[in-house]
Amino acid sequence: MNKLMAGSFICVLVFCSLSFAQTREQKVKDDKTKNEASGFWHYNNFTKGVEDAKINKKPMMVVLRCLPCEECVKLDDELMEKDTVIKSLLEKFVRVRIVGTNGLDLSLFQFDYDQSFAIMFLNADGTIYGRYGTRSHRTNWSGDVSLVGLGKAMQEVLQLHENYPKNKPSLVNKKGPKPDFASPELFPSLKTKYTSKLDYEGKVVQSCIHCHQVGEAIRENLRLGKSKISEEVLFPHPHPKSIGLVFHPDTLGTLIEVKDKSFGDNSGFKKGDVVRTMNGQAIISIADVQWVLNSIPALGGKIPVEVLRNNQNVNLELCLPEAWRRLDDISWRSSSWMLRRMVLGGILLESMSAEEMKAEGLKEDAMALRVKHVGQFGPHATAHKAGVLKGDILLGFDEKTNLLRESDIFFYAVDSRKAGDMVSLTLKRNKNILQIKIPIQE
Numbered sequence: 001m002n003k004l005m006a007g008s009f010i011c012v013l014v015f016c017s018l019s020f021a022q023t024r025e026q027k028v029k030d031d032k033t034k035n036e037a038s039g040f041w042h043y044n045n046f047t048k049g050v051e052d053a054k055i056n057k058k059p060m061m062v063v064l065r066c067l068p069c070e071e072c073v074k075l076d077d078e079l080m081e082k083d084t085v086i087k088s089l090l091e092k093f094v095r096v097r098i099v100g101t102n103g104l105d106l107s108l109f110q111f112d113y114d115q116s117f118a119i120m121f122l123n124a125d126g127t128i129y130g131r132y133g134t135r136s137h138r139t140n141w142s143g144d145v146s147l148v149g150l151g152k153a154m155q156e157v158l159q160l161h162e163n164y165p166k167n168k169p170s171l172v173n174k175k176g177p178k179p180d181f182a183s184p185e186l187f188p189s190l191k192t193k194y195t196s197k198l199d200y201e202g203k204v205v206q207s208c209i210h211c212h213q214v215g216e217a218i219r220e221n222l223r224l225g226k227s228k229i230s231e232e233v234l235f236p237h238p239h240p241k242s243i244g245l246v247f248h249p250d251t252l253g254t255l256i257e258v259k260d261k262s263f264g265d266n267s268g269f270k271k272g273d274v275v276r277t278m279n280g281q282a283i284i285s286i287a288d289v290q291w292v293l294n295s296i297p298a299l300g301g302k303i304p305v306e307v308l309r310n311n312q313n314v315n316l317e318l319c320l321p322e323a324w325r326r327l328d329d330i331s332w333r334s335s336s337w338m339l340r341r342m343v344l345g346g347i348l349l350e351s352m353s354a355e356e357m358k359a360e361g362l363k364e365d366a367m368a369l370r371v372k373h374v375g376q377f378g379p380h381a382t383a384h385k386a387g388v389l390k391g392d393i394l395l396g397f398d399e400k401t402n403l404l405r406e407s408d409i410f411f412y413a414v415d416s417r418k419a420g421d422m423v424s425l426t427l428k429r430n431k432n433i434l435q436i437k438i439p440i441q442e
Contacts, residue, residue, distance in 0.1 A: 024205045031099065032200065040090075041097040044198070046105075049096035053124035059161040060124065061093040061154070064101075064109070066116040066210055083147050089154045093121075100208040101184045103196035110176035112237035112290060113215040114333040119150075121157040121284075123164060128174035129157045130284040131291055136239045137332050144286060148250040153284040156252055160282060170280055174291065180221065184209045187217035188224055212334035219338065223442060229414045231298035235325040237290040242328040243320065245269060245289075253283045267305075267318045274308040278318075298325045331406040337380075343413035343423075345383030345438040346375025349394060349406045360393060360428065367401045369394040369409075371427075379441055386438050389429065396426030413440060 035043045042049040046062065053060045098104070101113075111118050111131055118133035132153050134144040160167060181187050185194045190209060199207035215236065222229050240247060244262020248254050253275035258265050275283050278292040292303060303318040330336055331349075340346055349369040352360075362368050371392040374384045395401065398417070403409045417423060419442045427434045 025203065028099065028198075028204050028208070029200060035097060041095045043097050044099060046096055046098065049094050050124050053094040053122075056094065058092065058094045059129060059157055060096060060122040061090070061157075062096040062098060062109075062120045062122060064098045064111075064115075064118045064120070064211065066099070083151075085151045086147060086154070089151060089158075092158055093154070094124075100198050101211055101214055102194060102198055102207070102209050103183050103185065106179040106181065106183055106214070108175070110179070112287070113211045113213075114236075114335055115211060116334075117145075118211070118287070121153075123161065126175070127164070127168060127171050129160045129171065130174065130282070131287040132285045134239070134286040134290065135332065136241065136329065142249070144249055146249040149248075149252075149285065152250070152252050156282070156284045160284075167282075170277070170282060173279065173281055173295070174288075180218075184214050184217065187214075187221055189217050189220040210334075215333075215335040216338050219335070223419075231323075231325045231411070232294075234411060234414060235298075235328045235330060237287075237294045238325055238328040240264075240286065240289050240293065243293075243318075243324065247275075247286050247289070249286070252285065253289065263320055263324060264318070268316045269305075269307070269318075270309060272309070273314075275305060276308055276313070277306040279303050279305075296320055296324075298323065300324055326408075326411055329405065329407050330410065336406075336410065339410045339414070341375070341379050341382075342419075342441050343410060343417070345386065345388070345441070346380030347371050347383045347388055348373035349409075351405065352393070362393075362395075362428075367395055367397075367404055368428075369406060382441065383425075383436075383438050386436050387434075388425065388427065388436060388438075391429075392434075393428040394425060395428055395433070396424070398423040399426075401426075 032043060035041050042052065049060055049062070052058075108126060108128075109120060111120060111133070115133045115135060118131070120131055121129040123129065130153065132145070132150060135141055136144055160171070183196060185191055185196050190213065194207065194209050198204050218233055219229050222233065241259075244259030244264035245255060246257035246259070248256045251274070255269060255271055255273045255275070258269045258271055275289065277283060278289060279295070281288065281292060283289060296303065300319075300321045302320070305316045305318050307314050307316060340348060348371070350372040352368050352370050354364055356370075357364060357366065357368050360368070371388060371390055371394065374388055374390050375381050376384055397403050397409050397412070400412060403412055413423070417440045419440050421440045422437050423440060425436045425438060427436060
């Protein structure tokens with residue numbers, strides 16, 4: 001009887017796994033069928049979009065969308081099917097929908113690759129008007145994007161397009177430097193697995209290079225070259241709230257909060273300020289702010305900022321000191337799973353509340369990260385094989401007890417340790433304190 005039940009359970013697991021895979025495959029194929037039939041979007045065809053924009057003299061709106069990702073589906077569905085304001089604005093753009101980064105021109109499409117929904121607004125000549133799409137949490141996007149904010153960004157782009165090319169000098173720096181590789185499938189870690197096109201006749205999901213894989217490939221390329229992963233690469237597109245600037249997602253750039261004693265506060269920003277330009281670039285979204293911040297090295301720098309305050313233009317200088325990027329939280333990023341394999345042996349950590357720490361008899365300012373998940377397969381099972389269990393509390397990493405966030409551990413290990421080094425994990429399990437060693441992995 002037990003064997004029969006076990007066999008049935010395995011069959012159910014296999015069936016569910018196959019059904020899930022088929023659902024993802026079907027989702028991607030159905031999206032192509034639906035959008036090609038409607039003709040509303042140039043589907044996976046940027047070149048056609050450019051031709052259309054040149055003929056009709058319209059700005060381009062390129063939506064990059066990871067279809068299997070559920071976190072952004074609400075915004076995307078409403079964008080395309082429900083919101084009347086967005087729908088009317090879409091008519092004024094040449095619309096391009098890209099659902100995989102295979103063959104993507106990385107000299108043009110430089111954005112936060114951990115986004116599963118991102119928009120770039122372009123002129124047909126390749127000039128970038130702006131970016132839209134921000135996340136600072138794996139599932140909660142409401143504080144970063146909104147349909148109201150997107151509508152205002154689109155209206156601002158239409159104004160920028162109307163004033164083009166007179167305003168071209170202020171848009172030049174919205175394009176990034178020359179990339180190491182022209183397109184994602186040319187990275188060493190990707191070129192043996194992917195081509196420049198999606199395989200709609202075969203396993204289309206497996207053939208797709210996801211956006212986050214581009215960021216991972218950039219890191220892996222540094223590791224393959226025996227180079228240290230720089231802070232600029234480890235902390236890409238820093239969120240402005242990490243320096244104390246909290247924007248309202250329904251606006252182009254209005255501050256609803258400036259954190260006390262933050263770099264933003266020290267630089268003179270005030271609640272209610274409307275950020276108009278940063279480093280001379282027009283700001284249409286939080287993503288545009290992140291683009292400017294991304295250009296500032298980890299060693300620090302100064303950014304000229306023009307804000308509207310009480311209907312008057314005010315010039316500020318945002319001063320960022322050395323190590324400012326380390327304040328950003330990167331634990332939500334899909335590409336951080338690679339870091340968990342490298343430095344934590346495949347475990348996922350979560351912060352503990354003050355109440356939880358008190359219940360465990362821990363001081364409020366102590367290092368205490370609970371093990372939320374332990375990987376079970378391949379290199380992600382390294383910590384599991386060493387004896388780490390879900391529910392353990394990490395009190396120290398490599399004898400350091402001041403790494404209060406998962407992001408802090410990532411930086412310390414990448415900056416101070418190399419592949420093959422052994423590090424100790426100090427763990428609290430019930431009332432016992434354990435020492436478990438794991439290797440830093442490639």
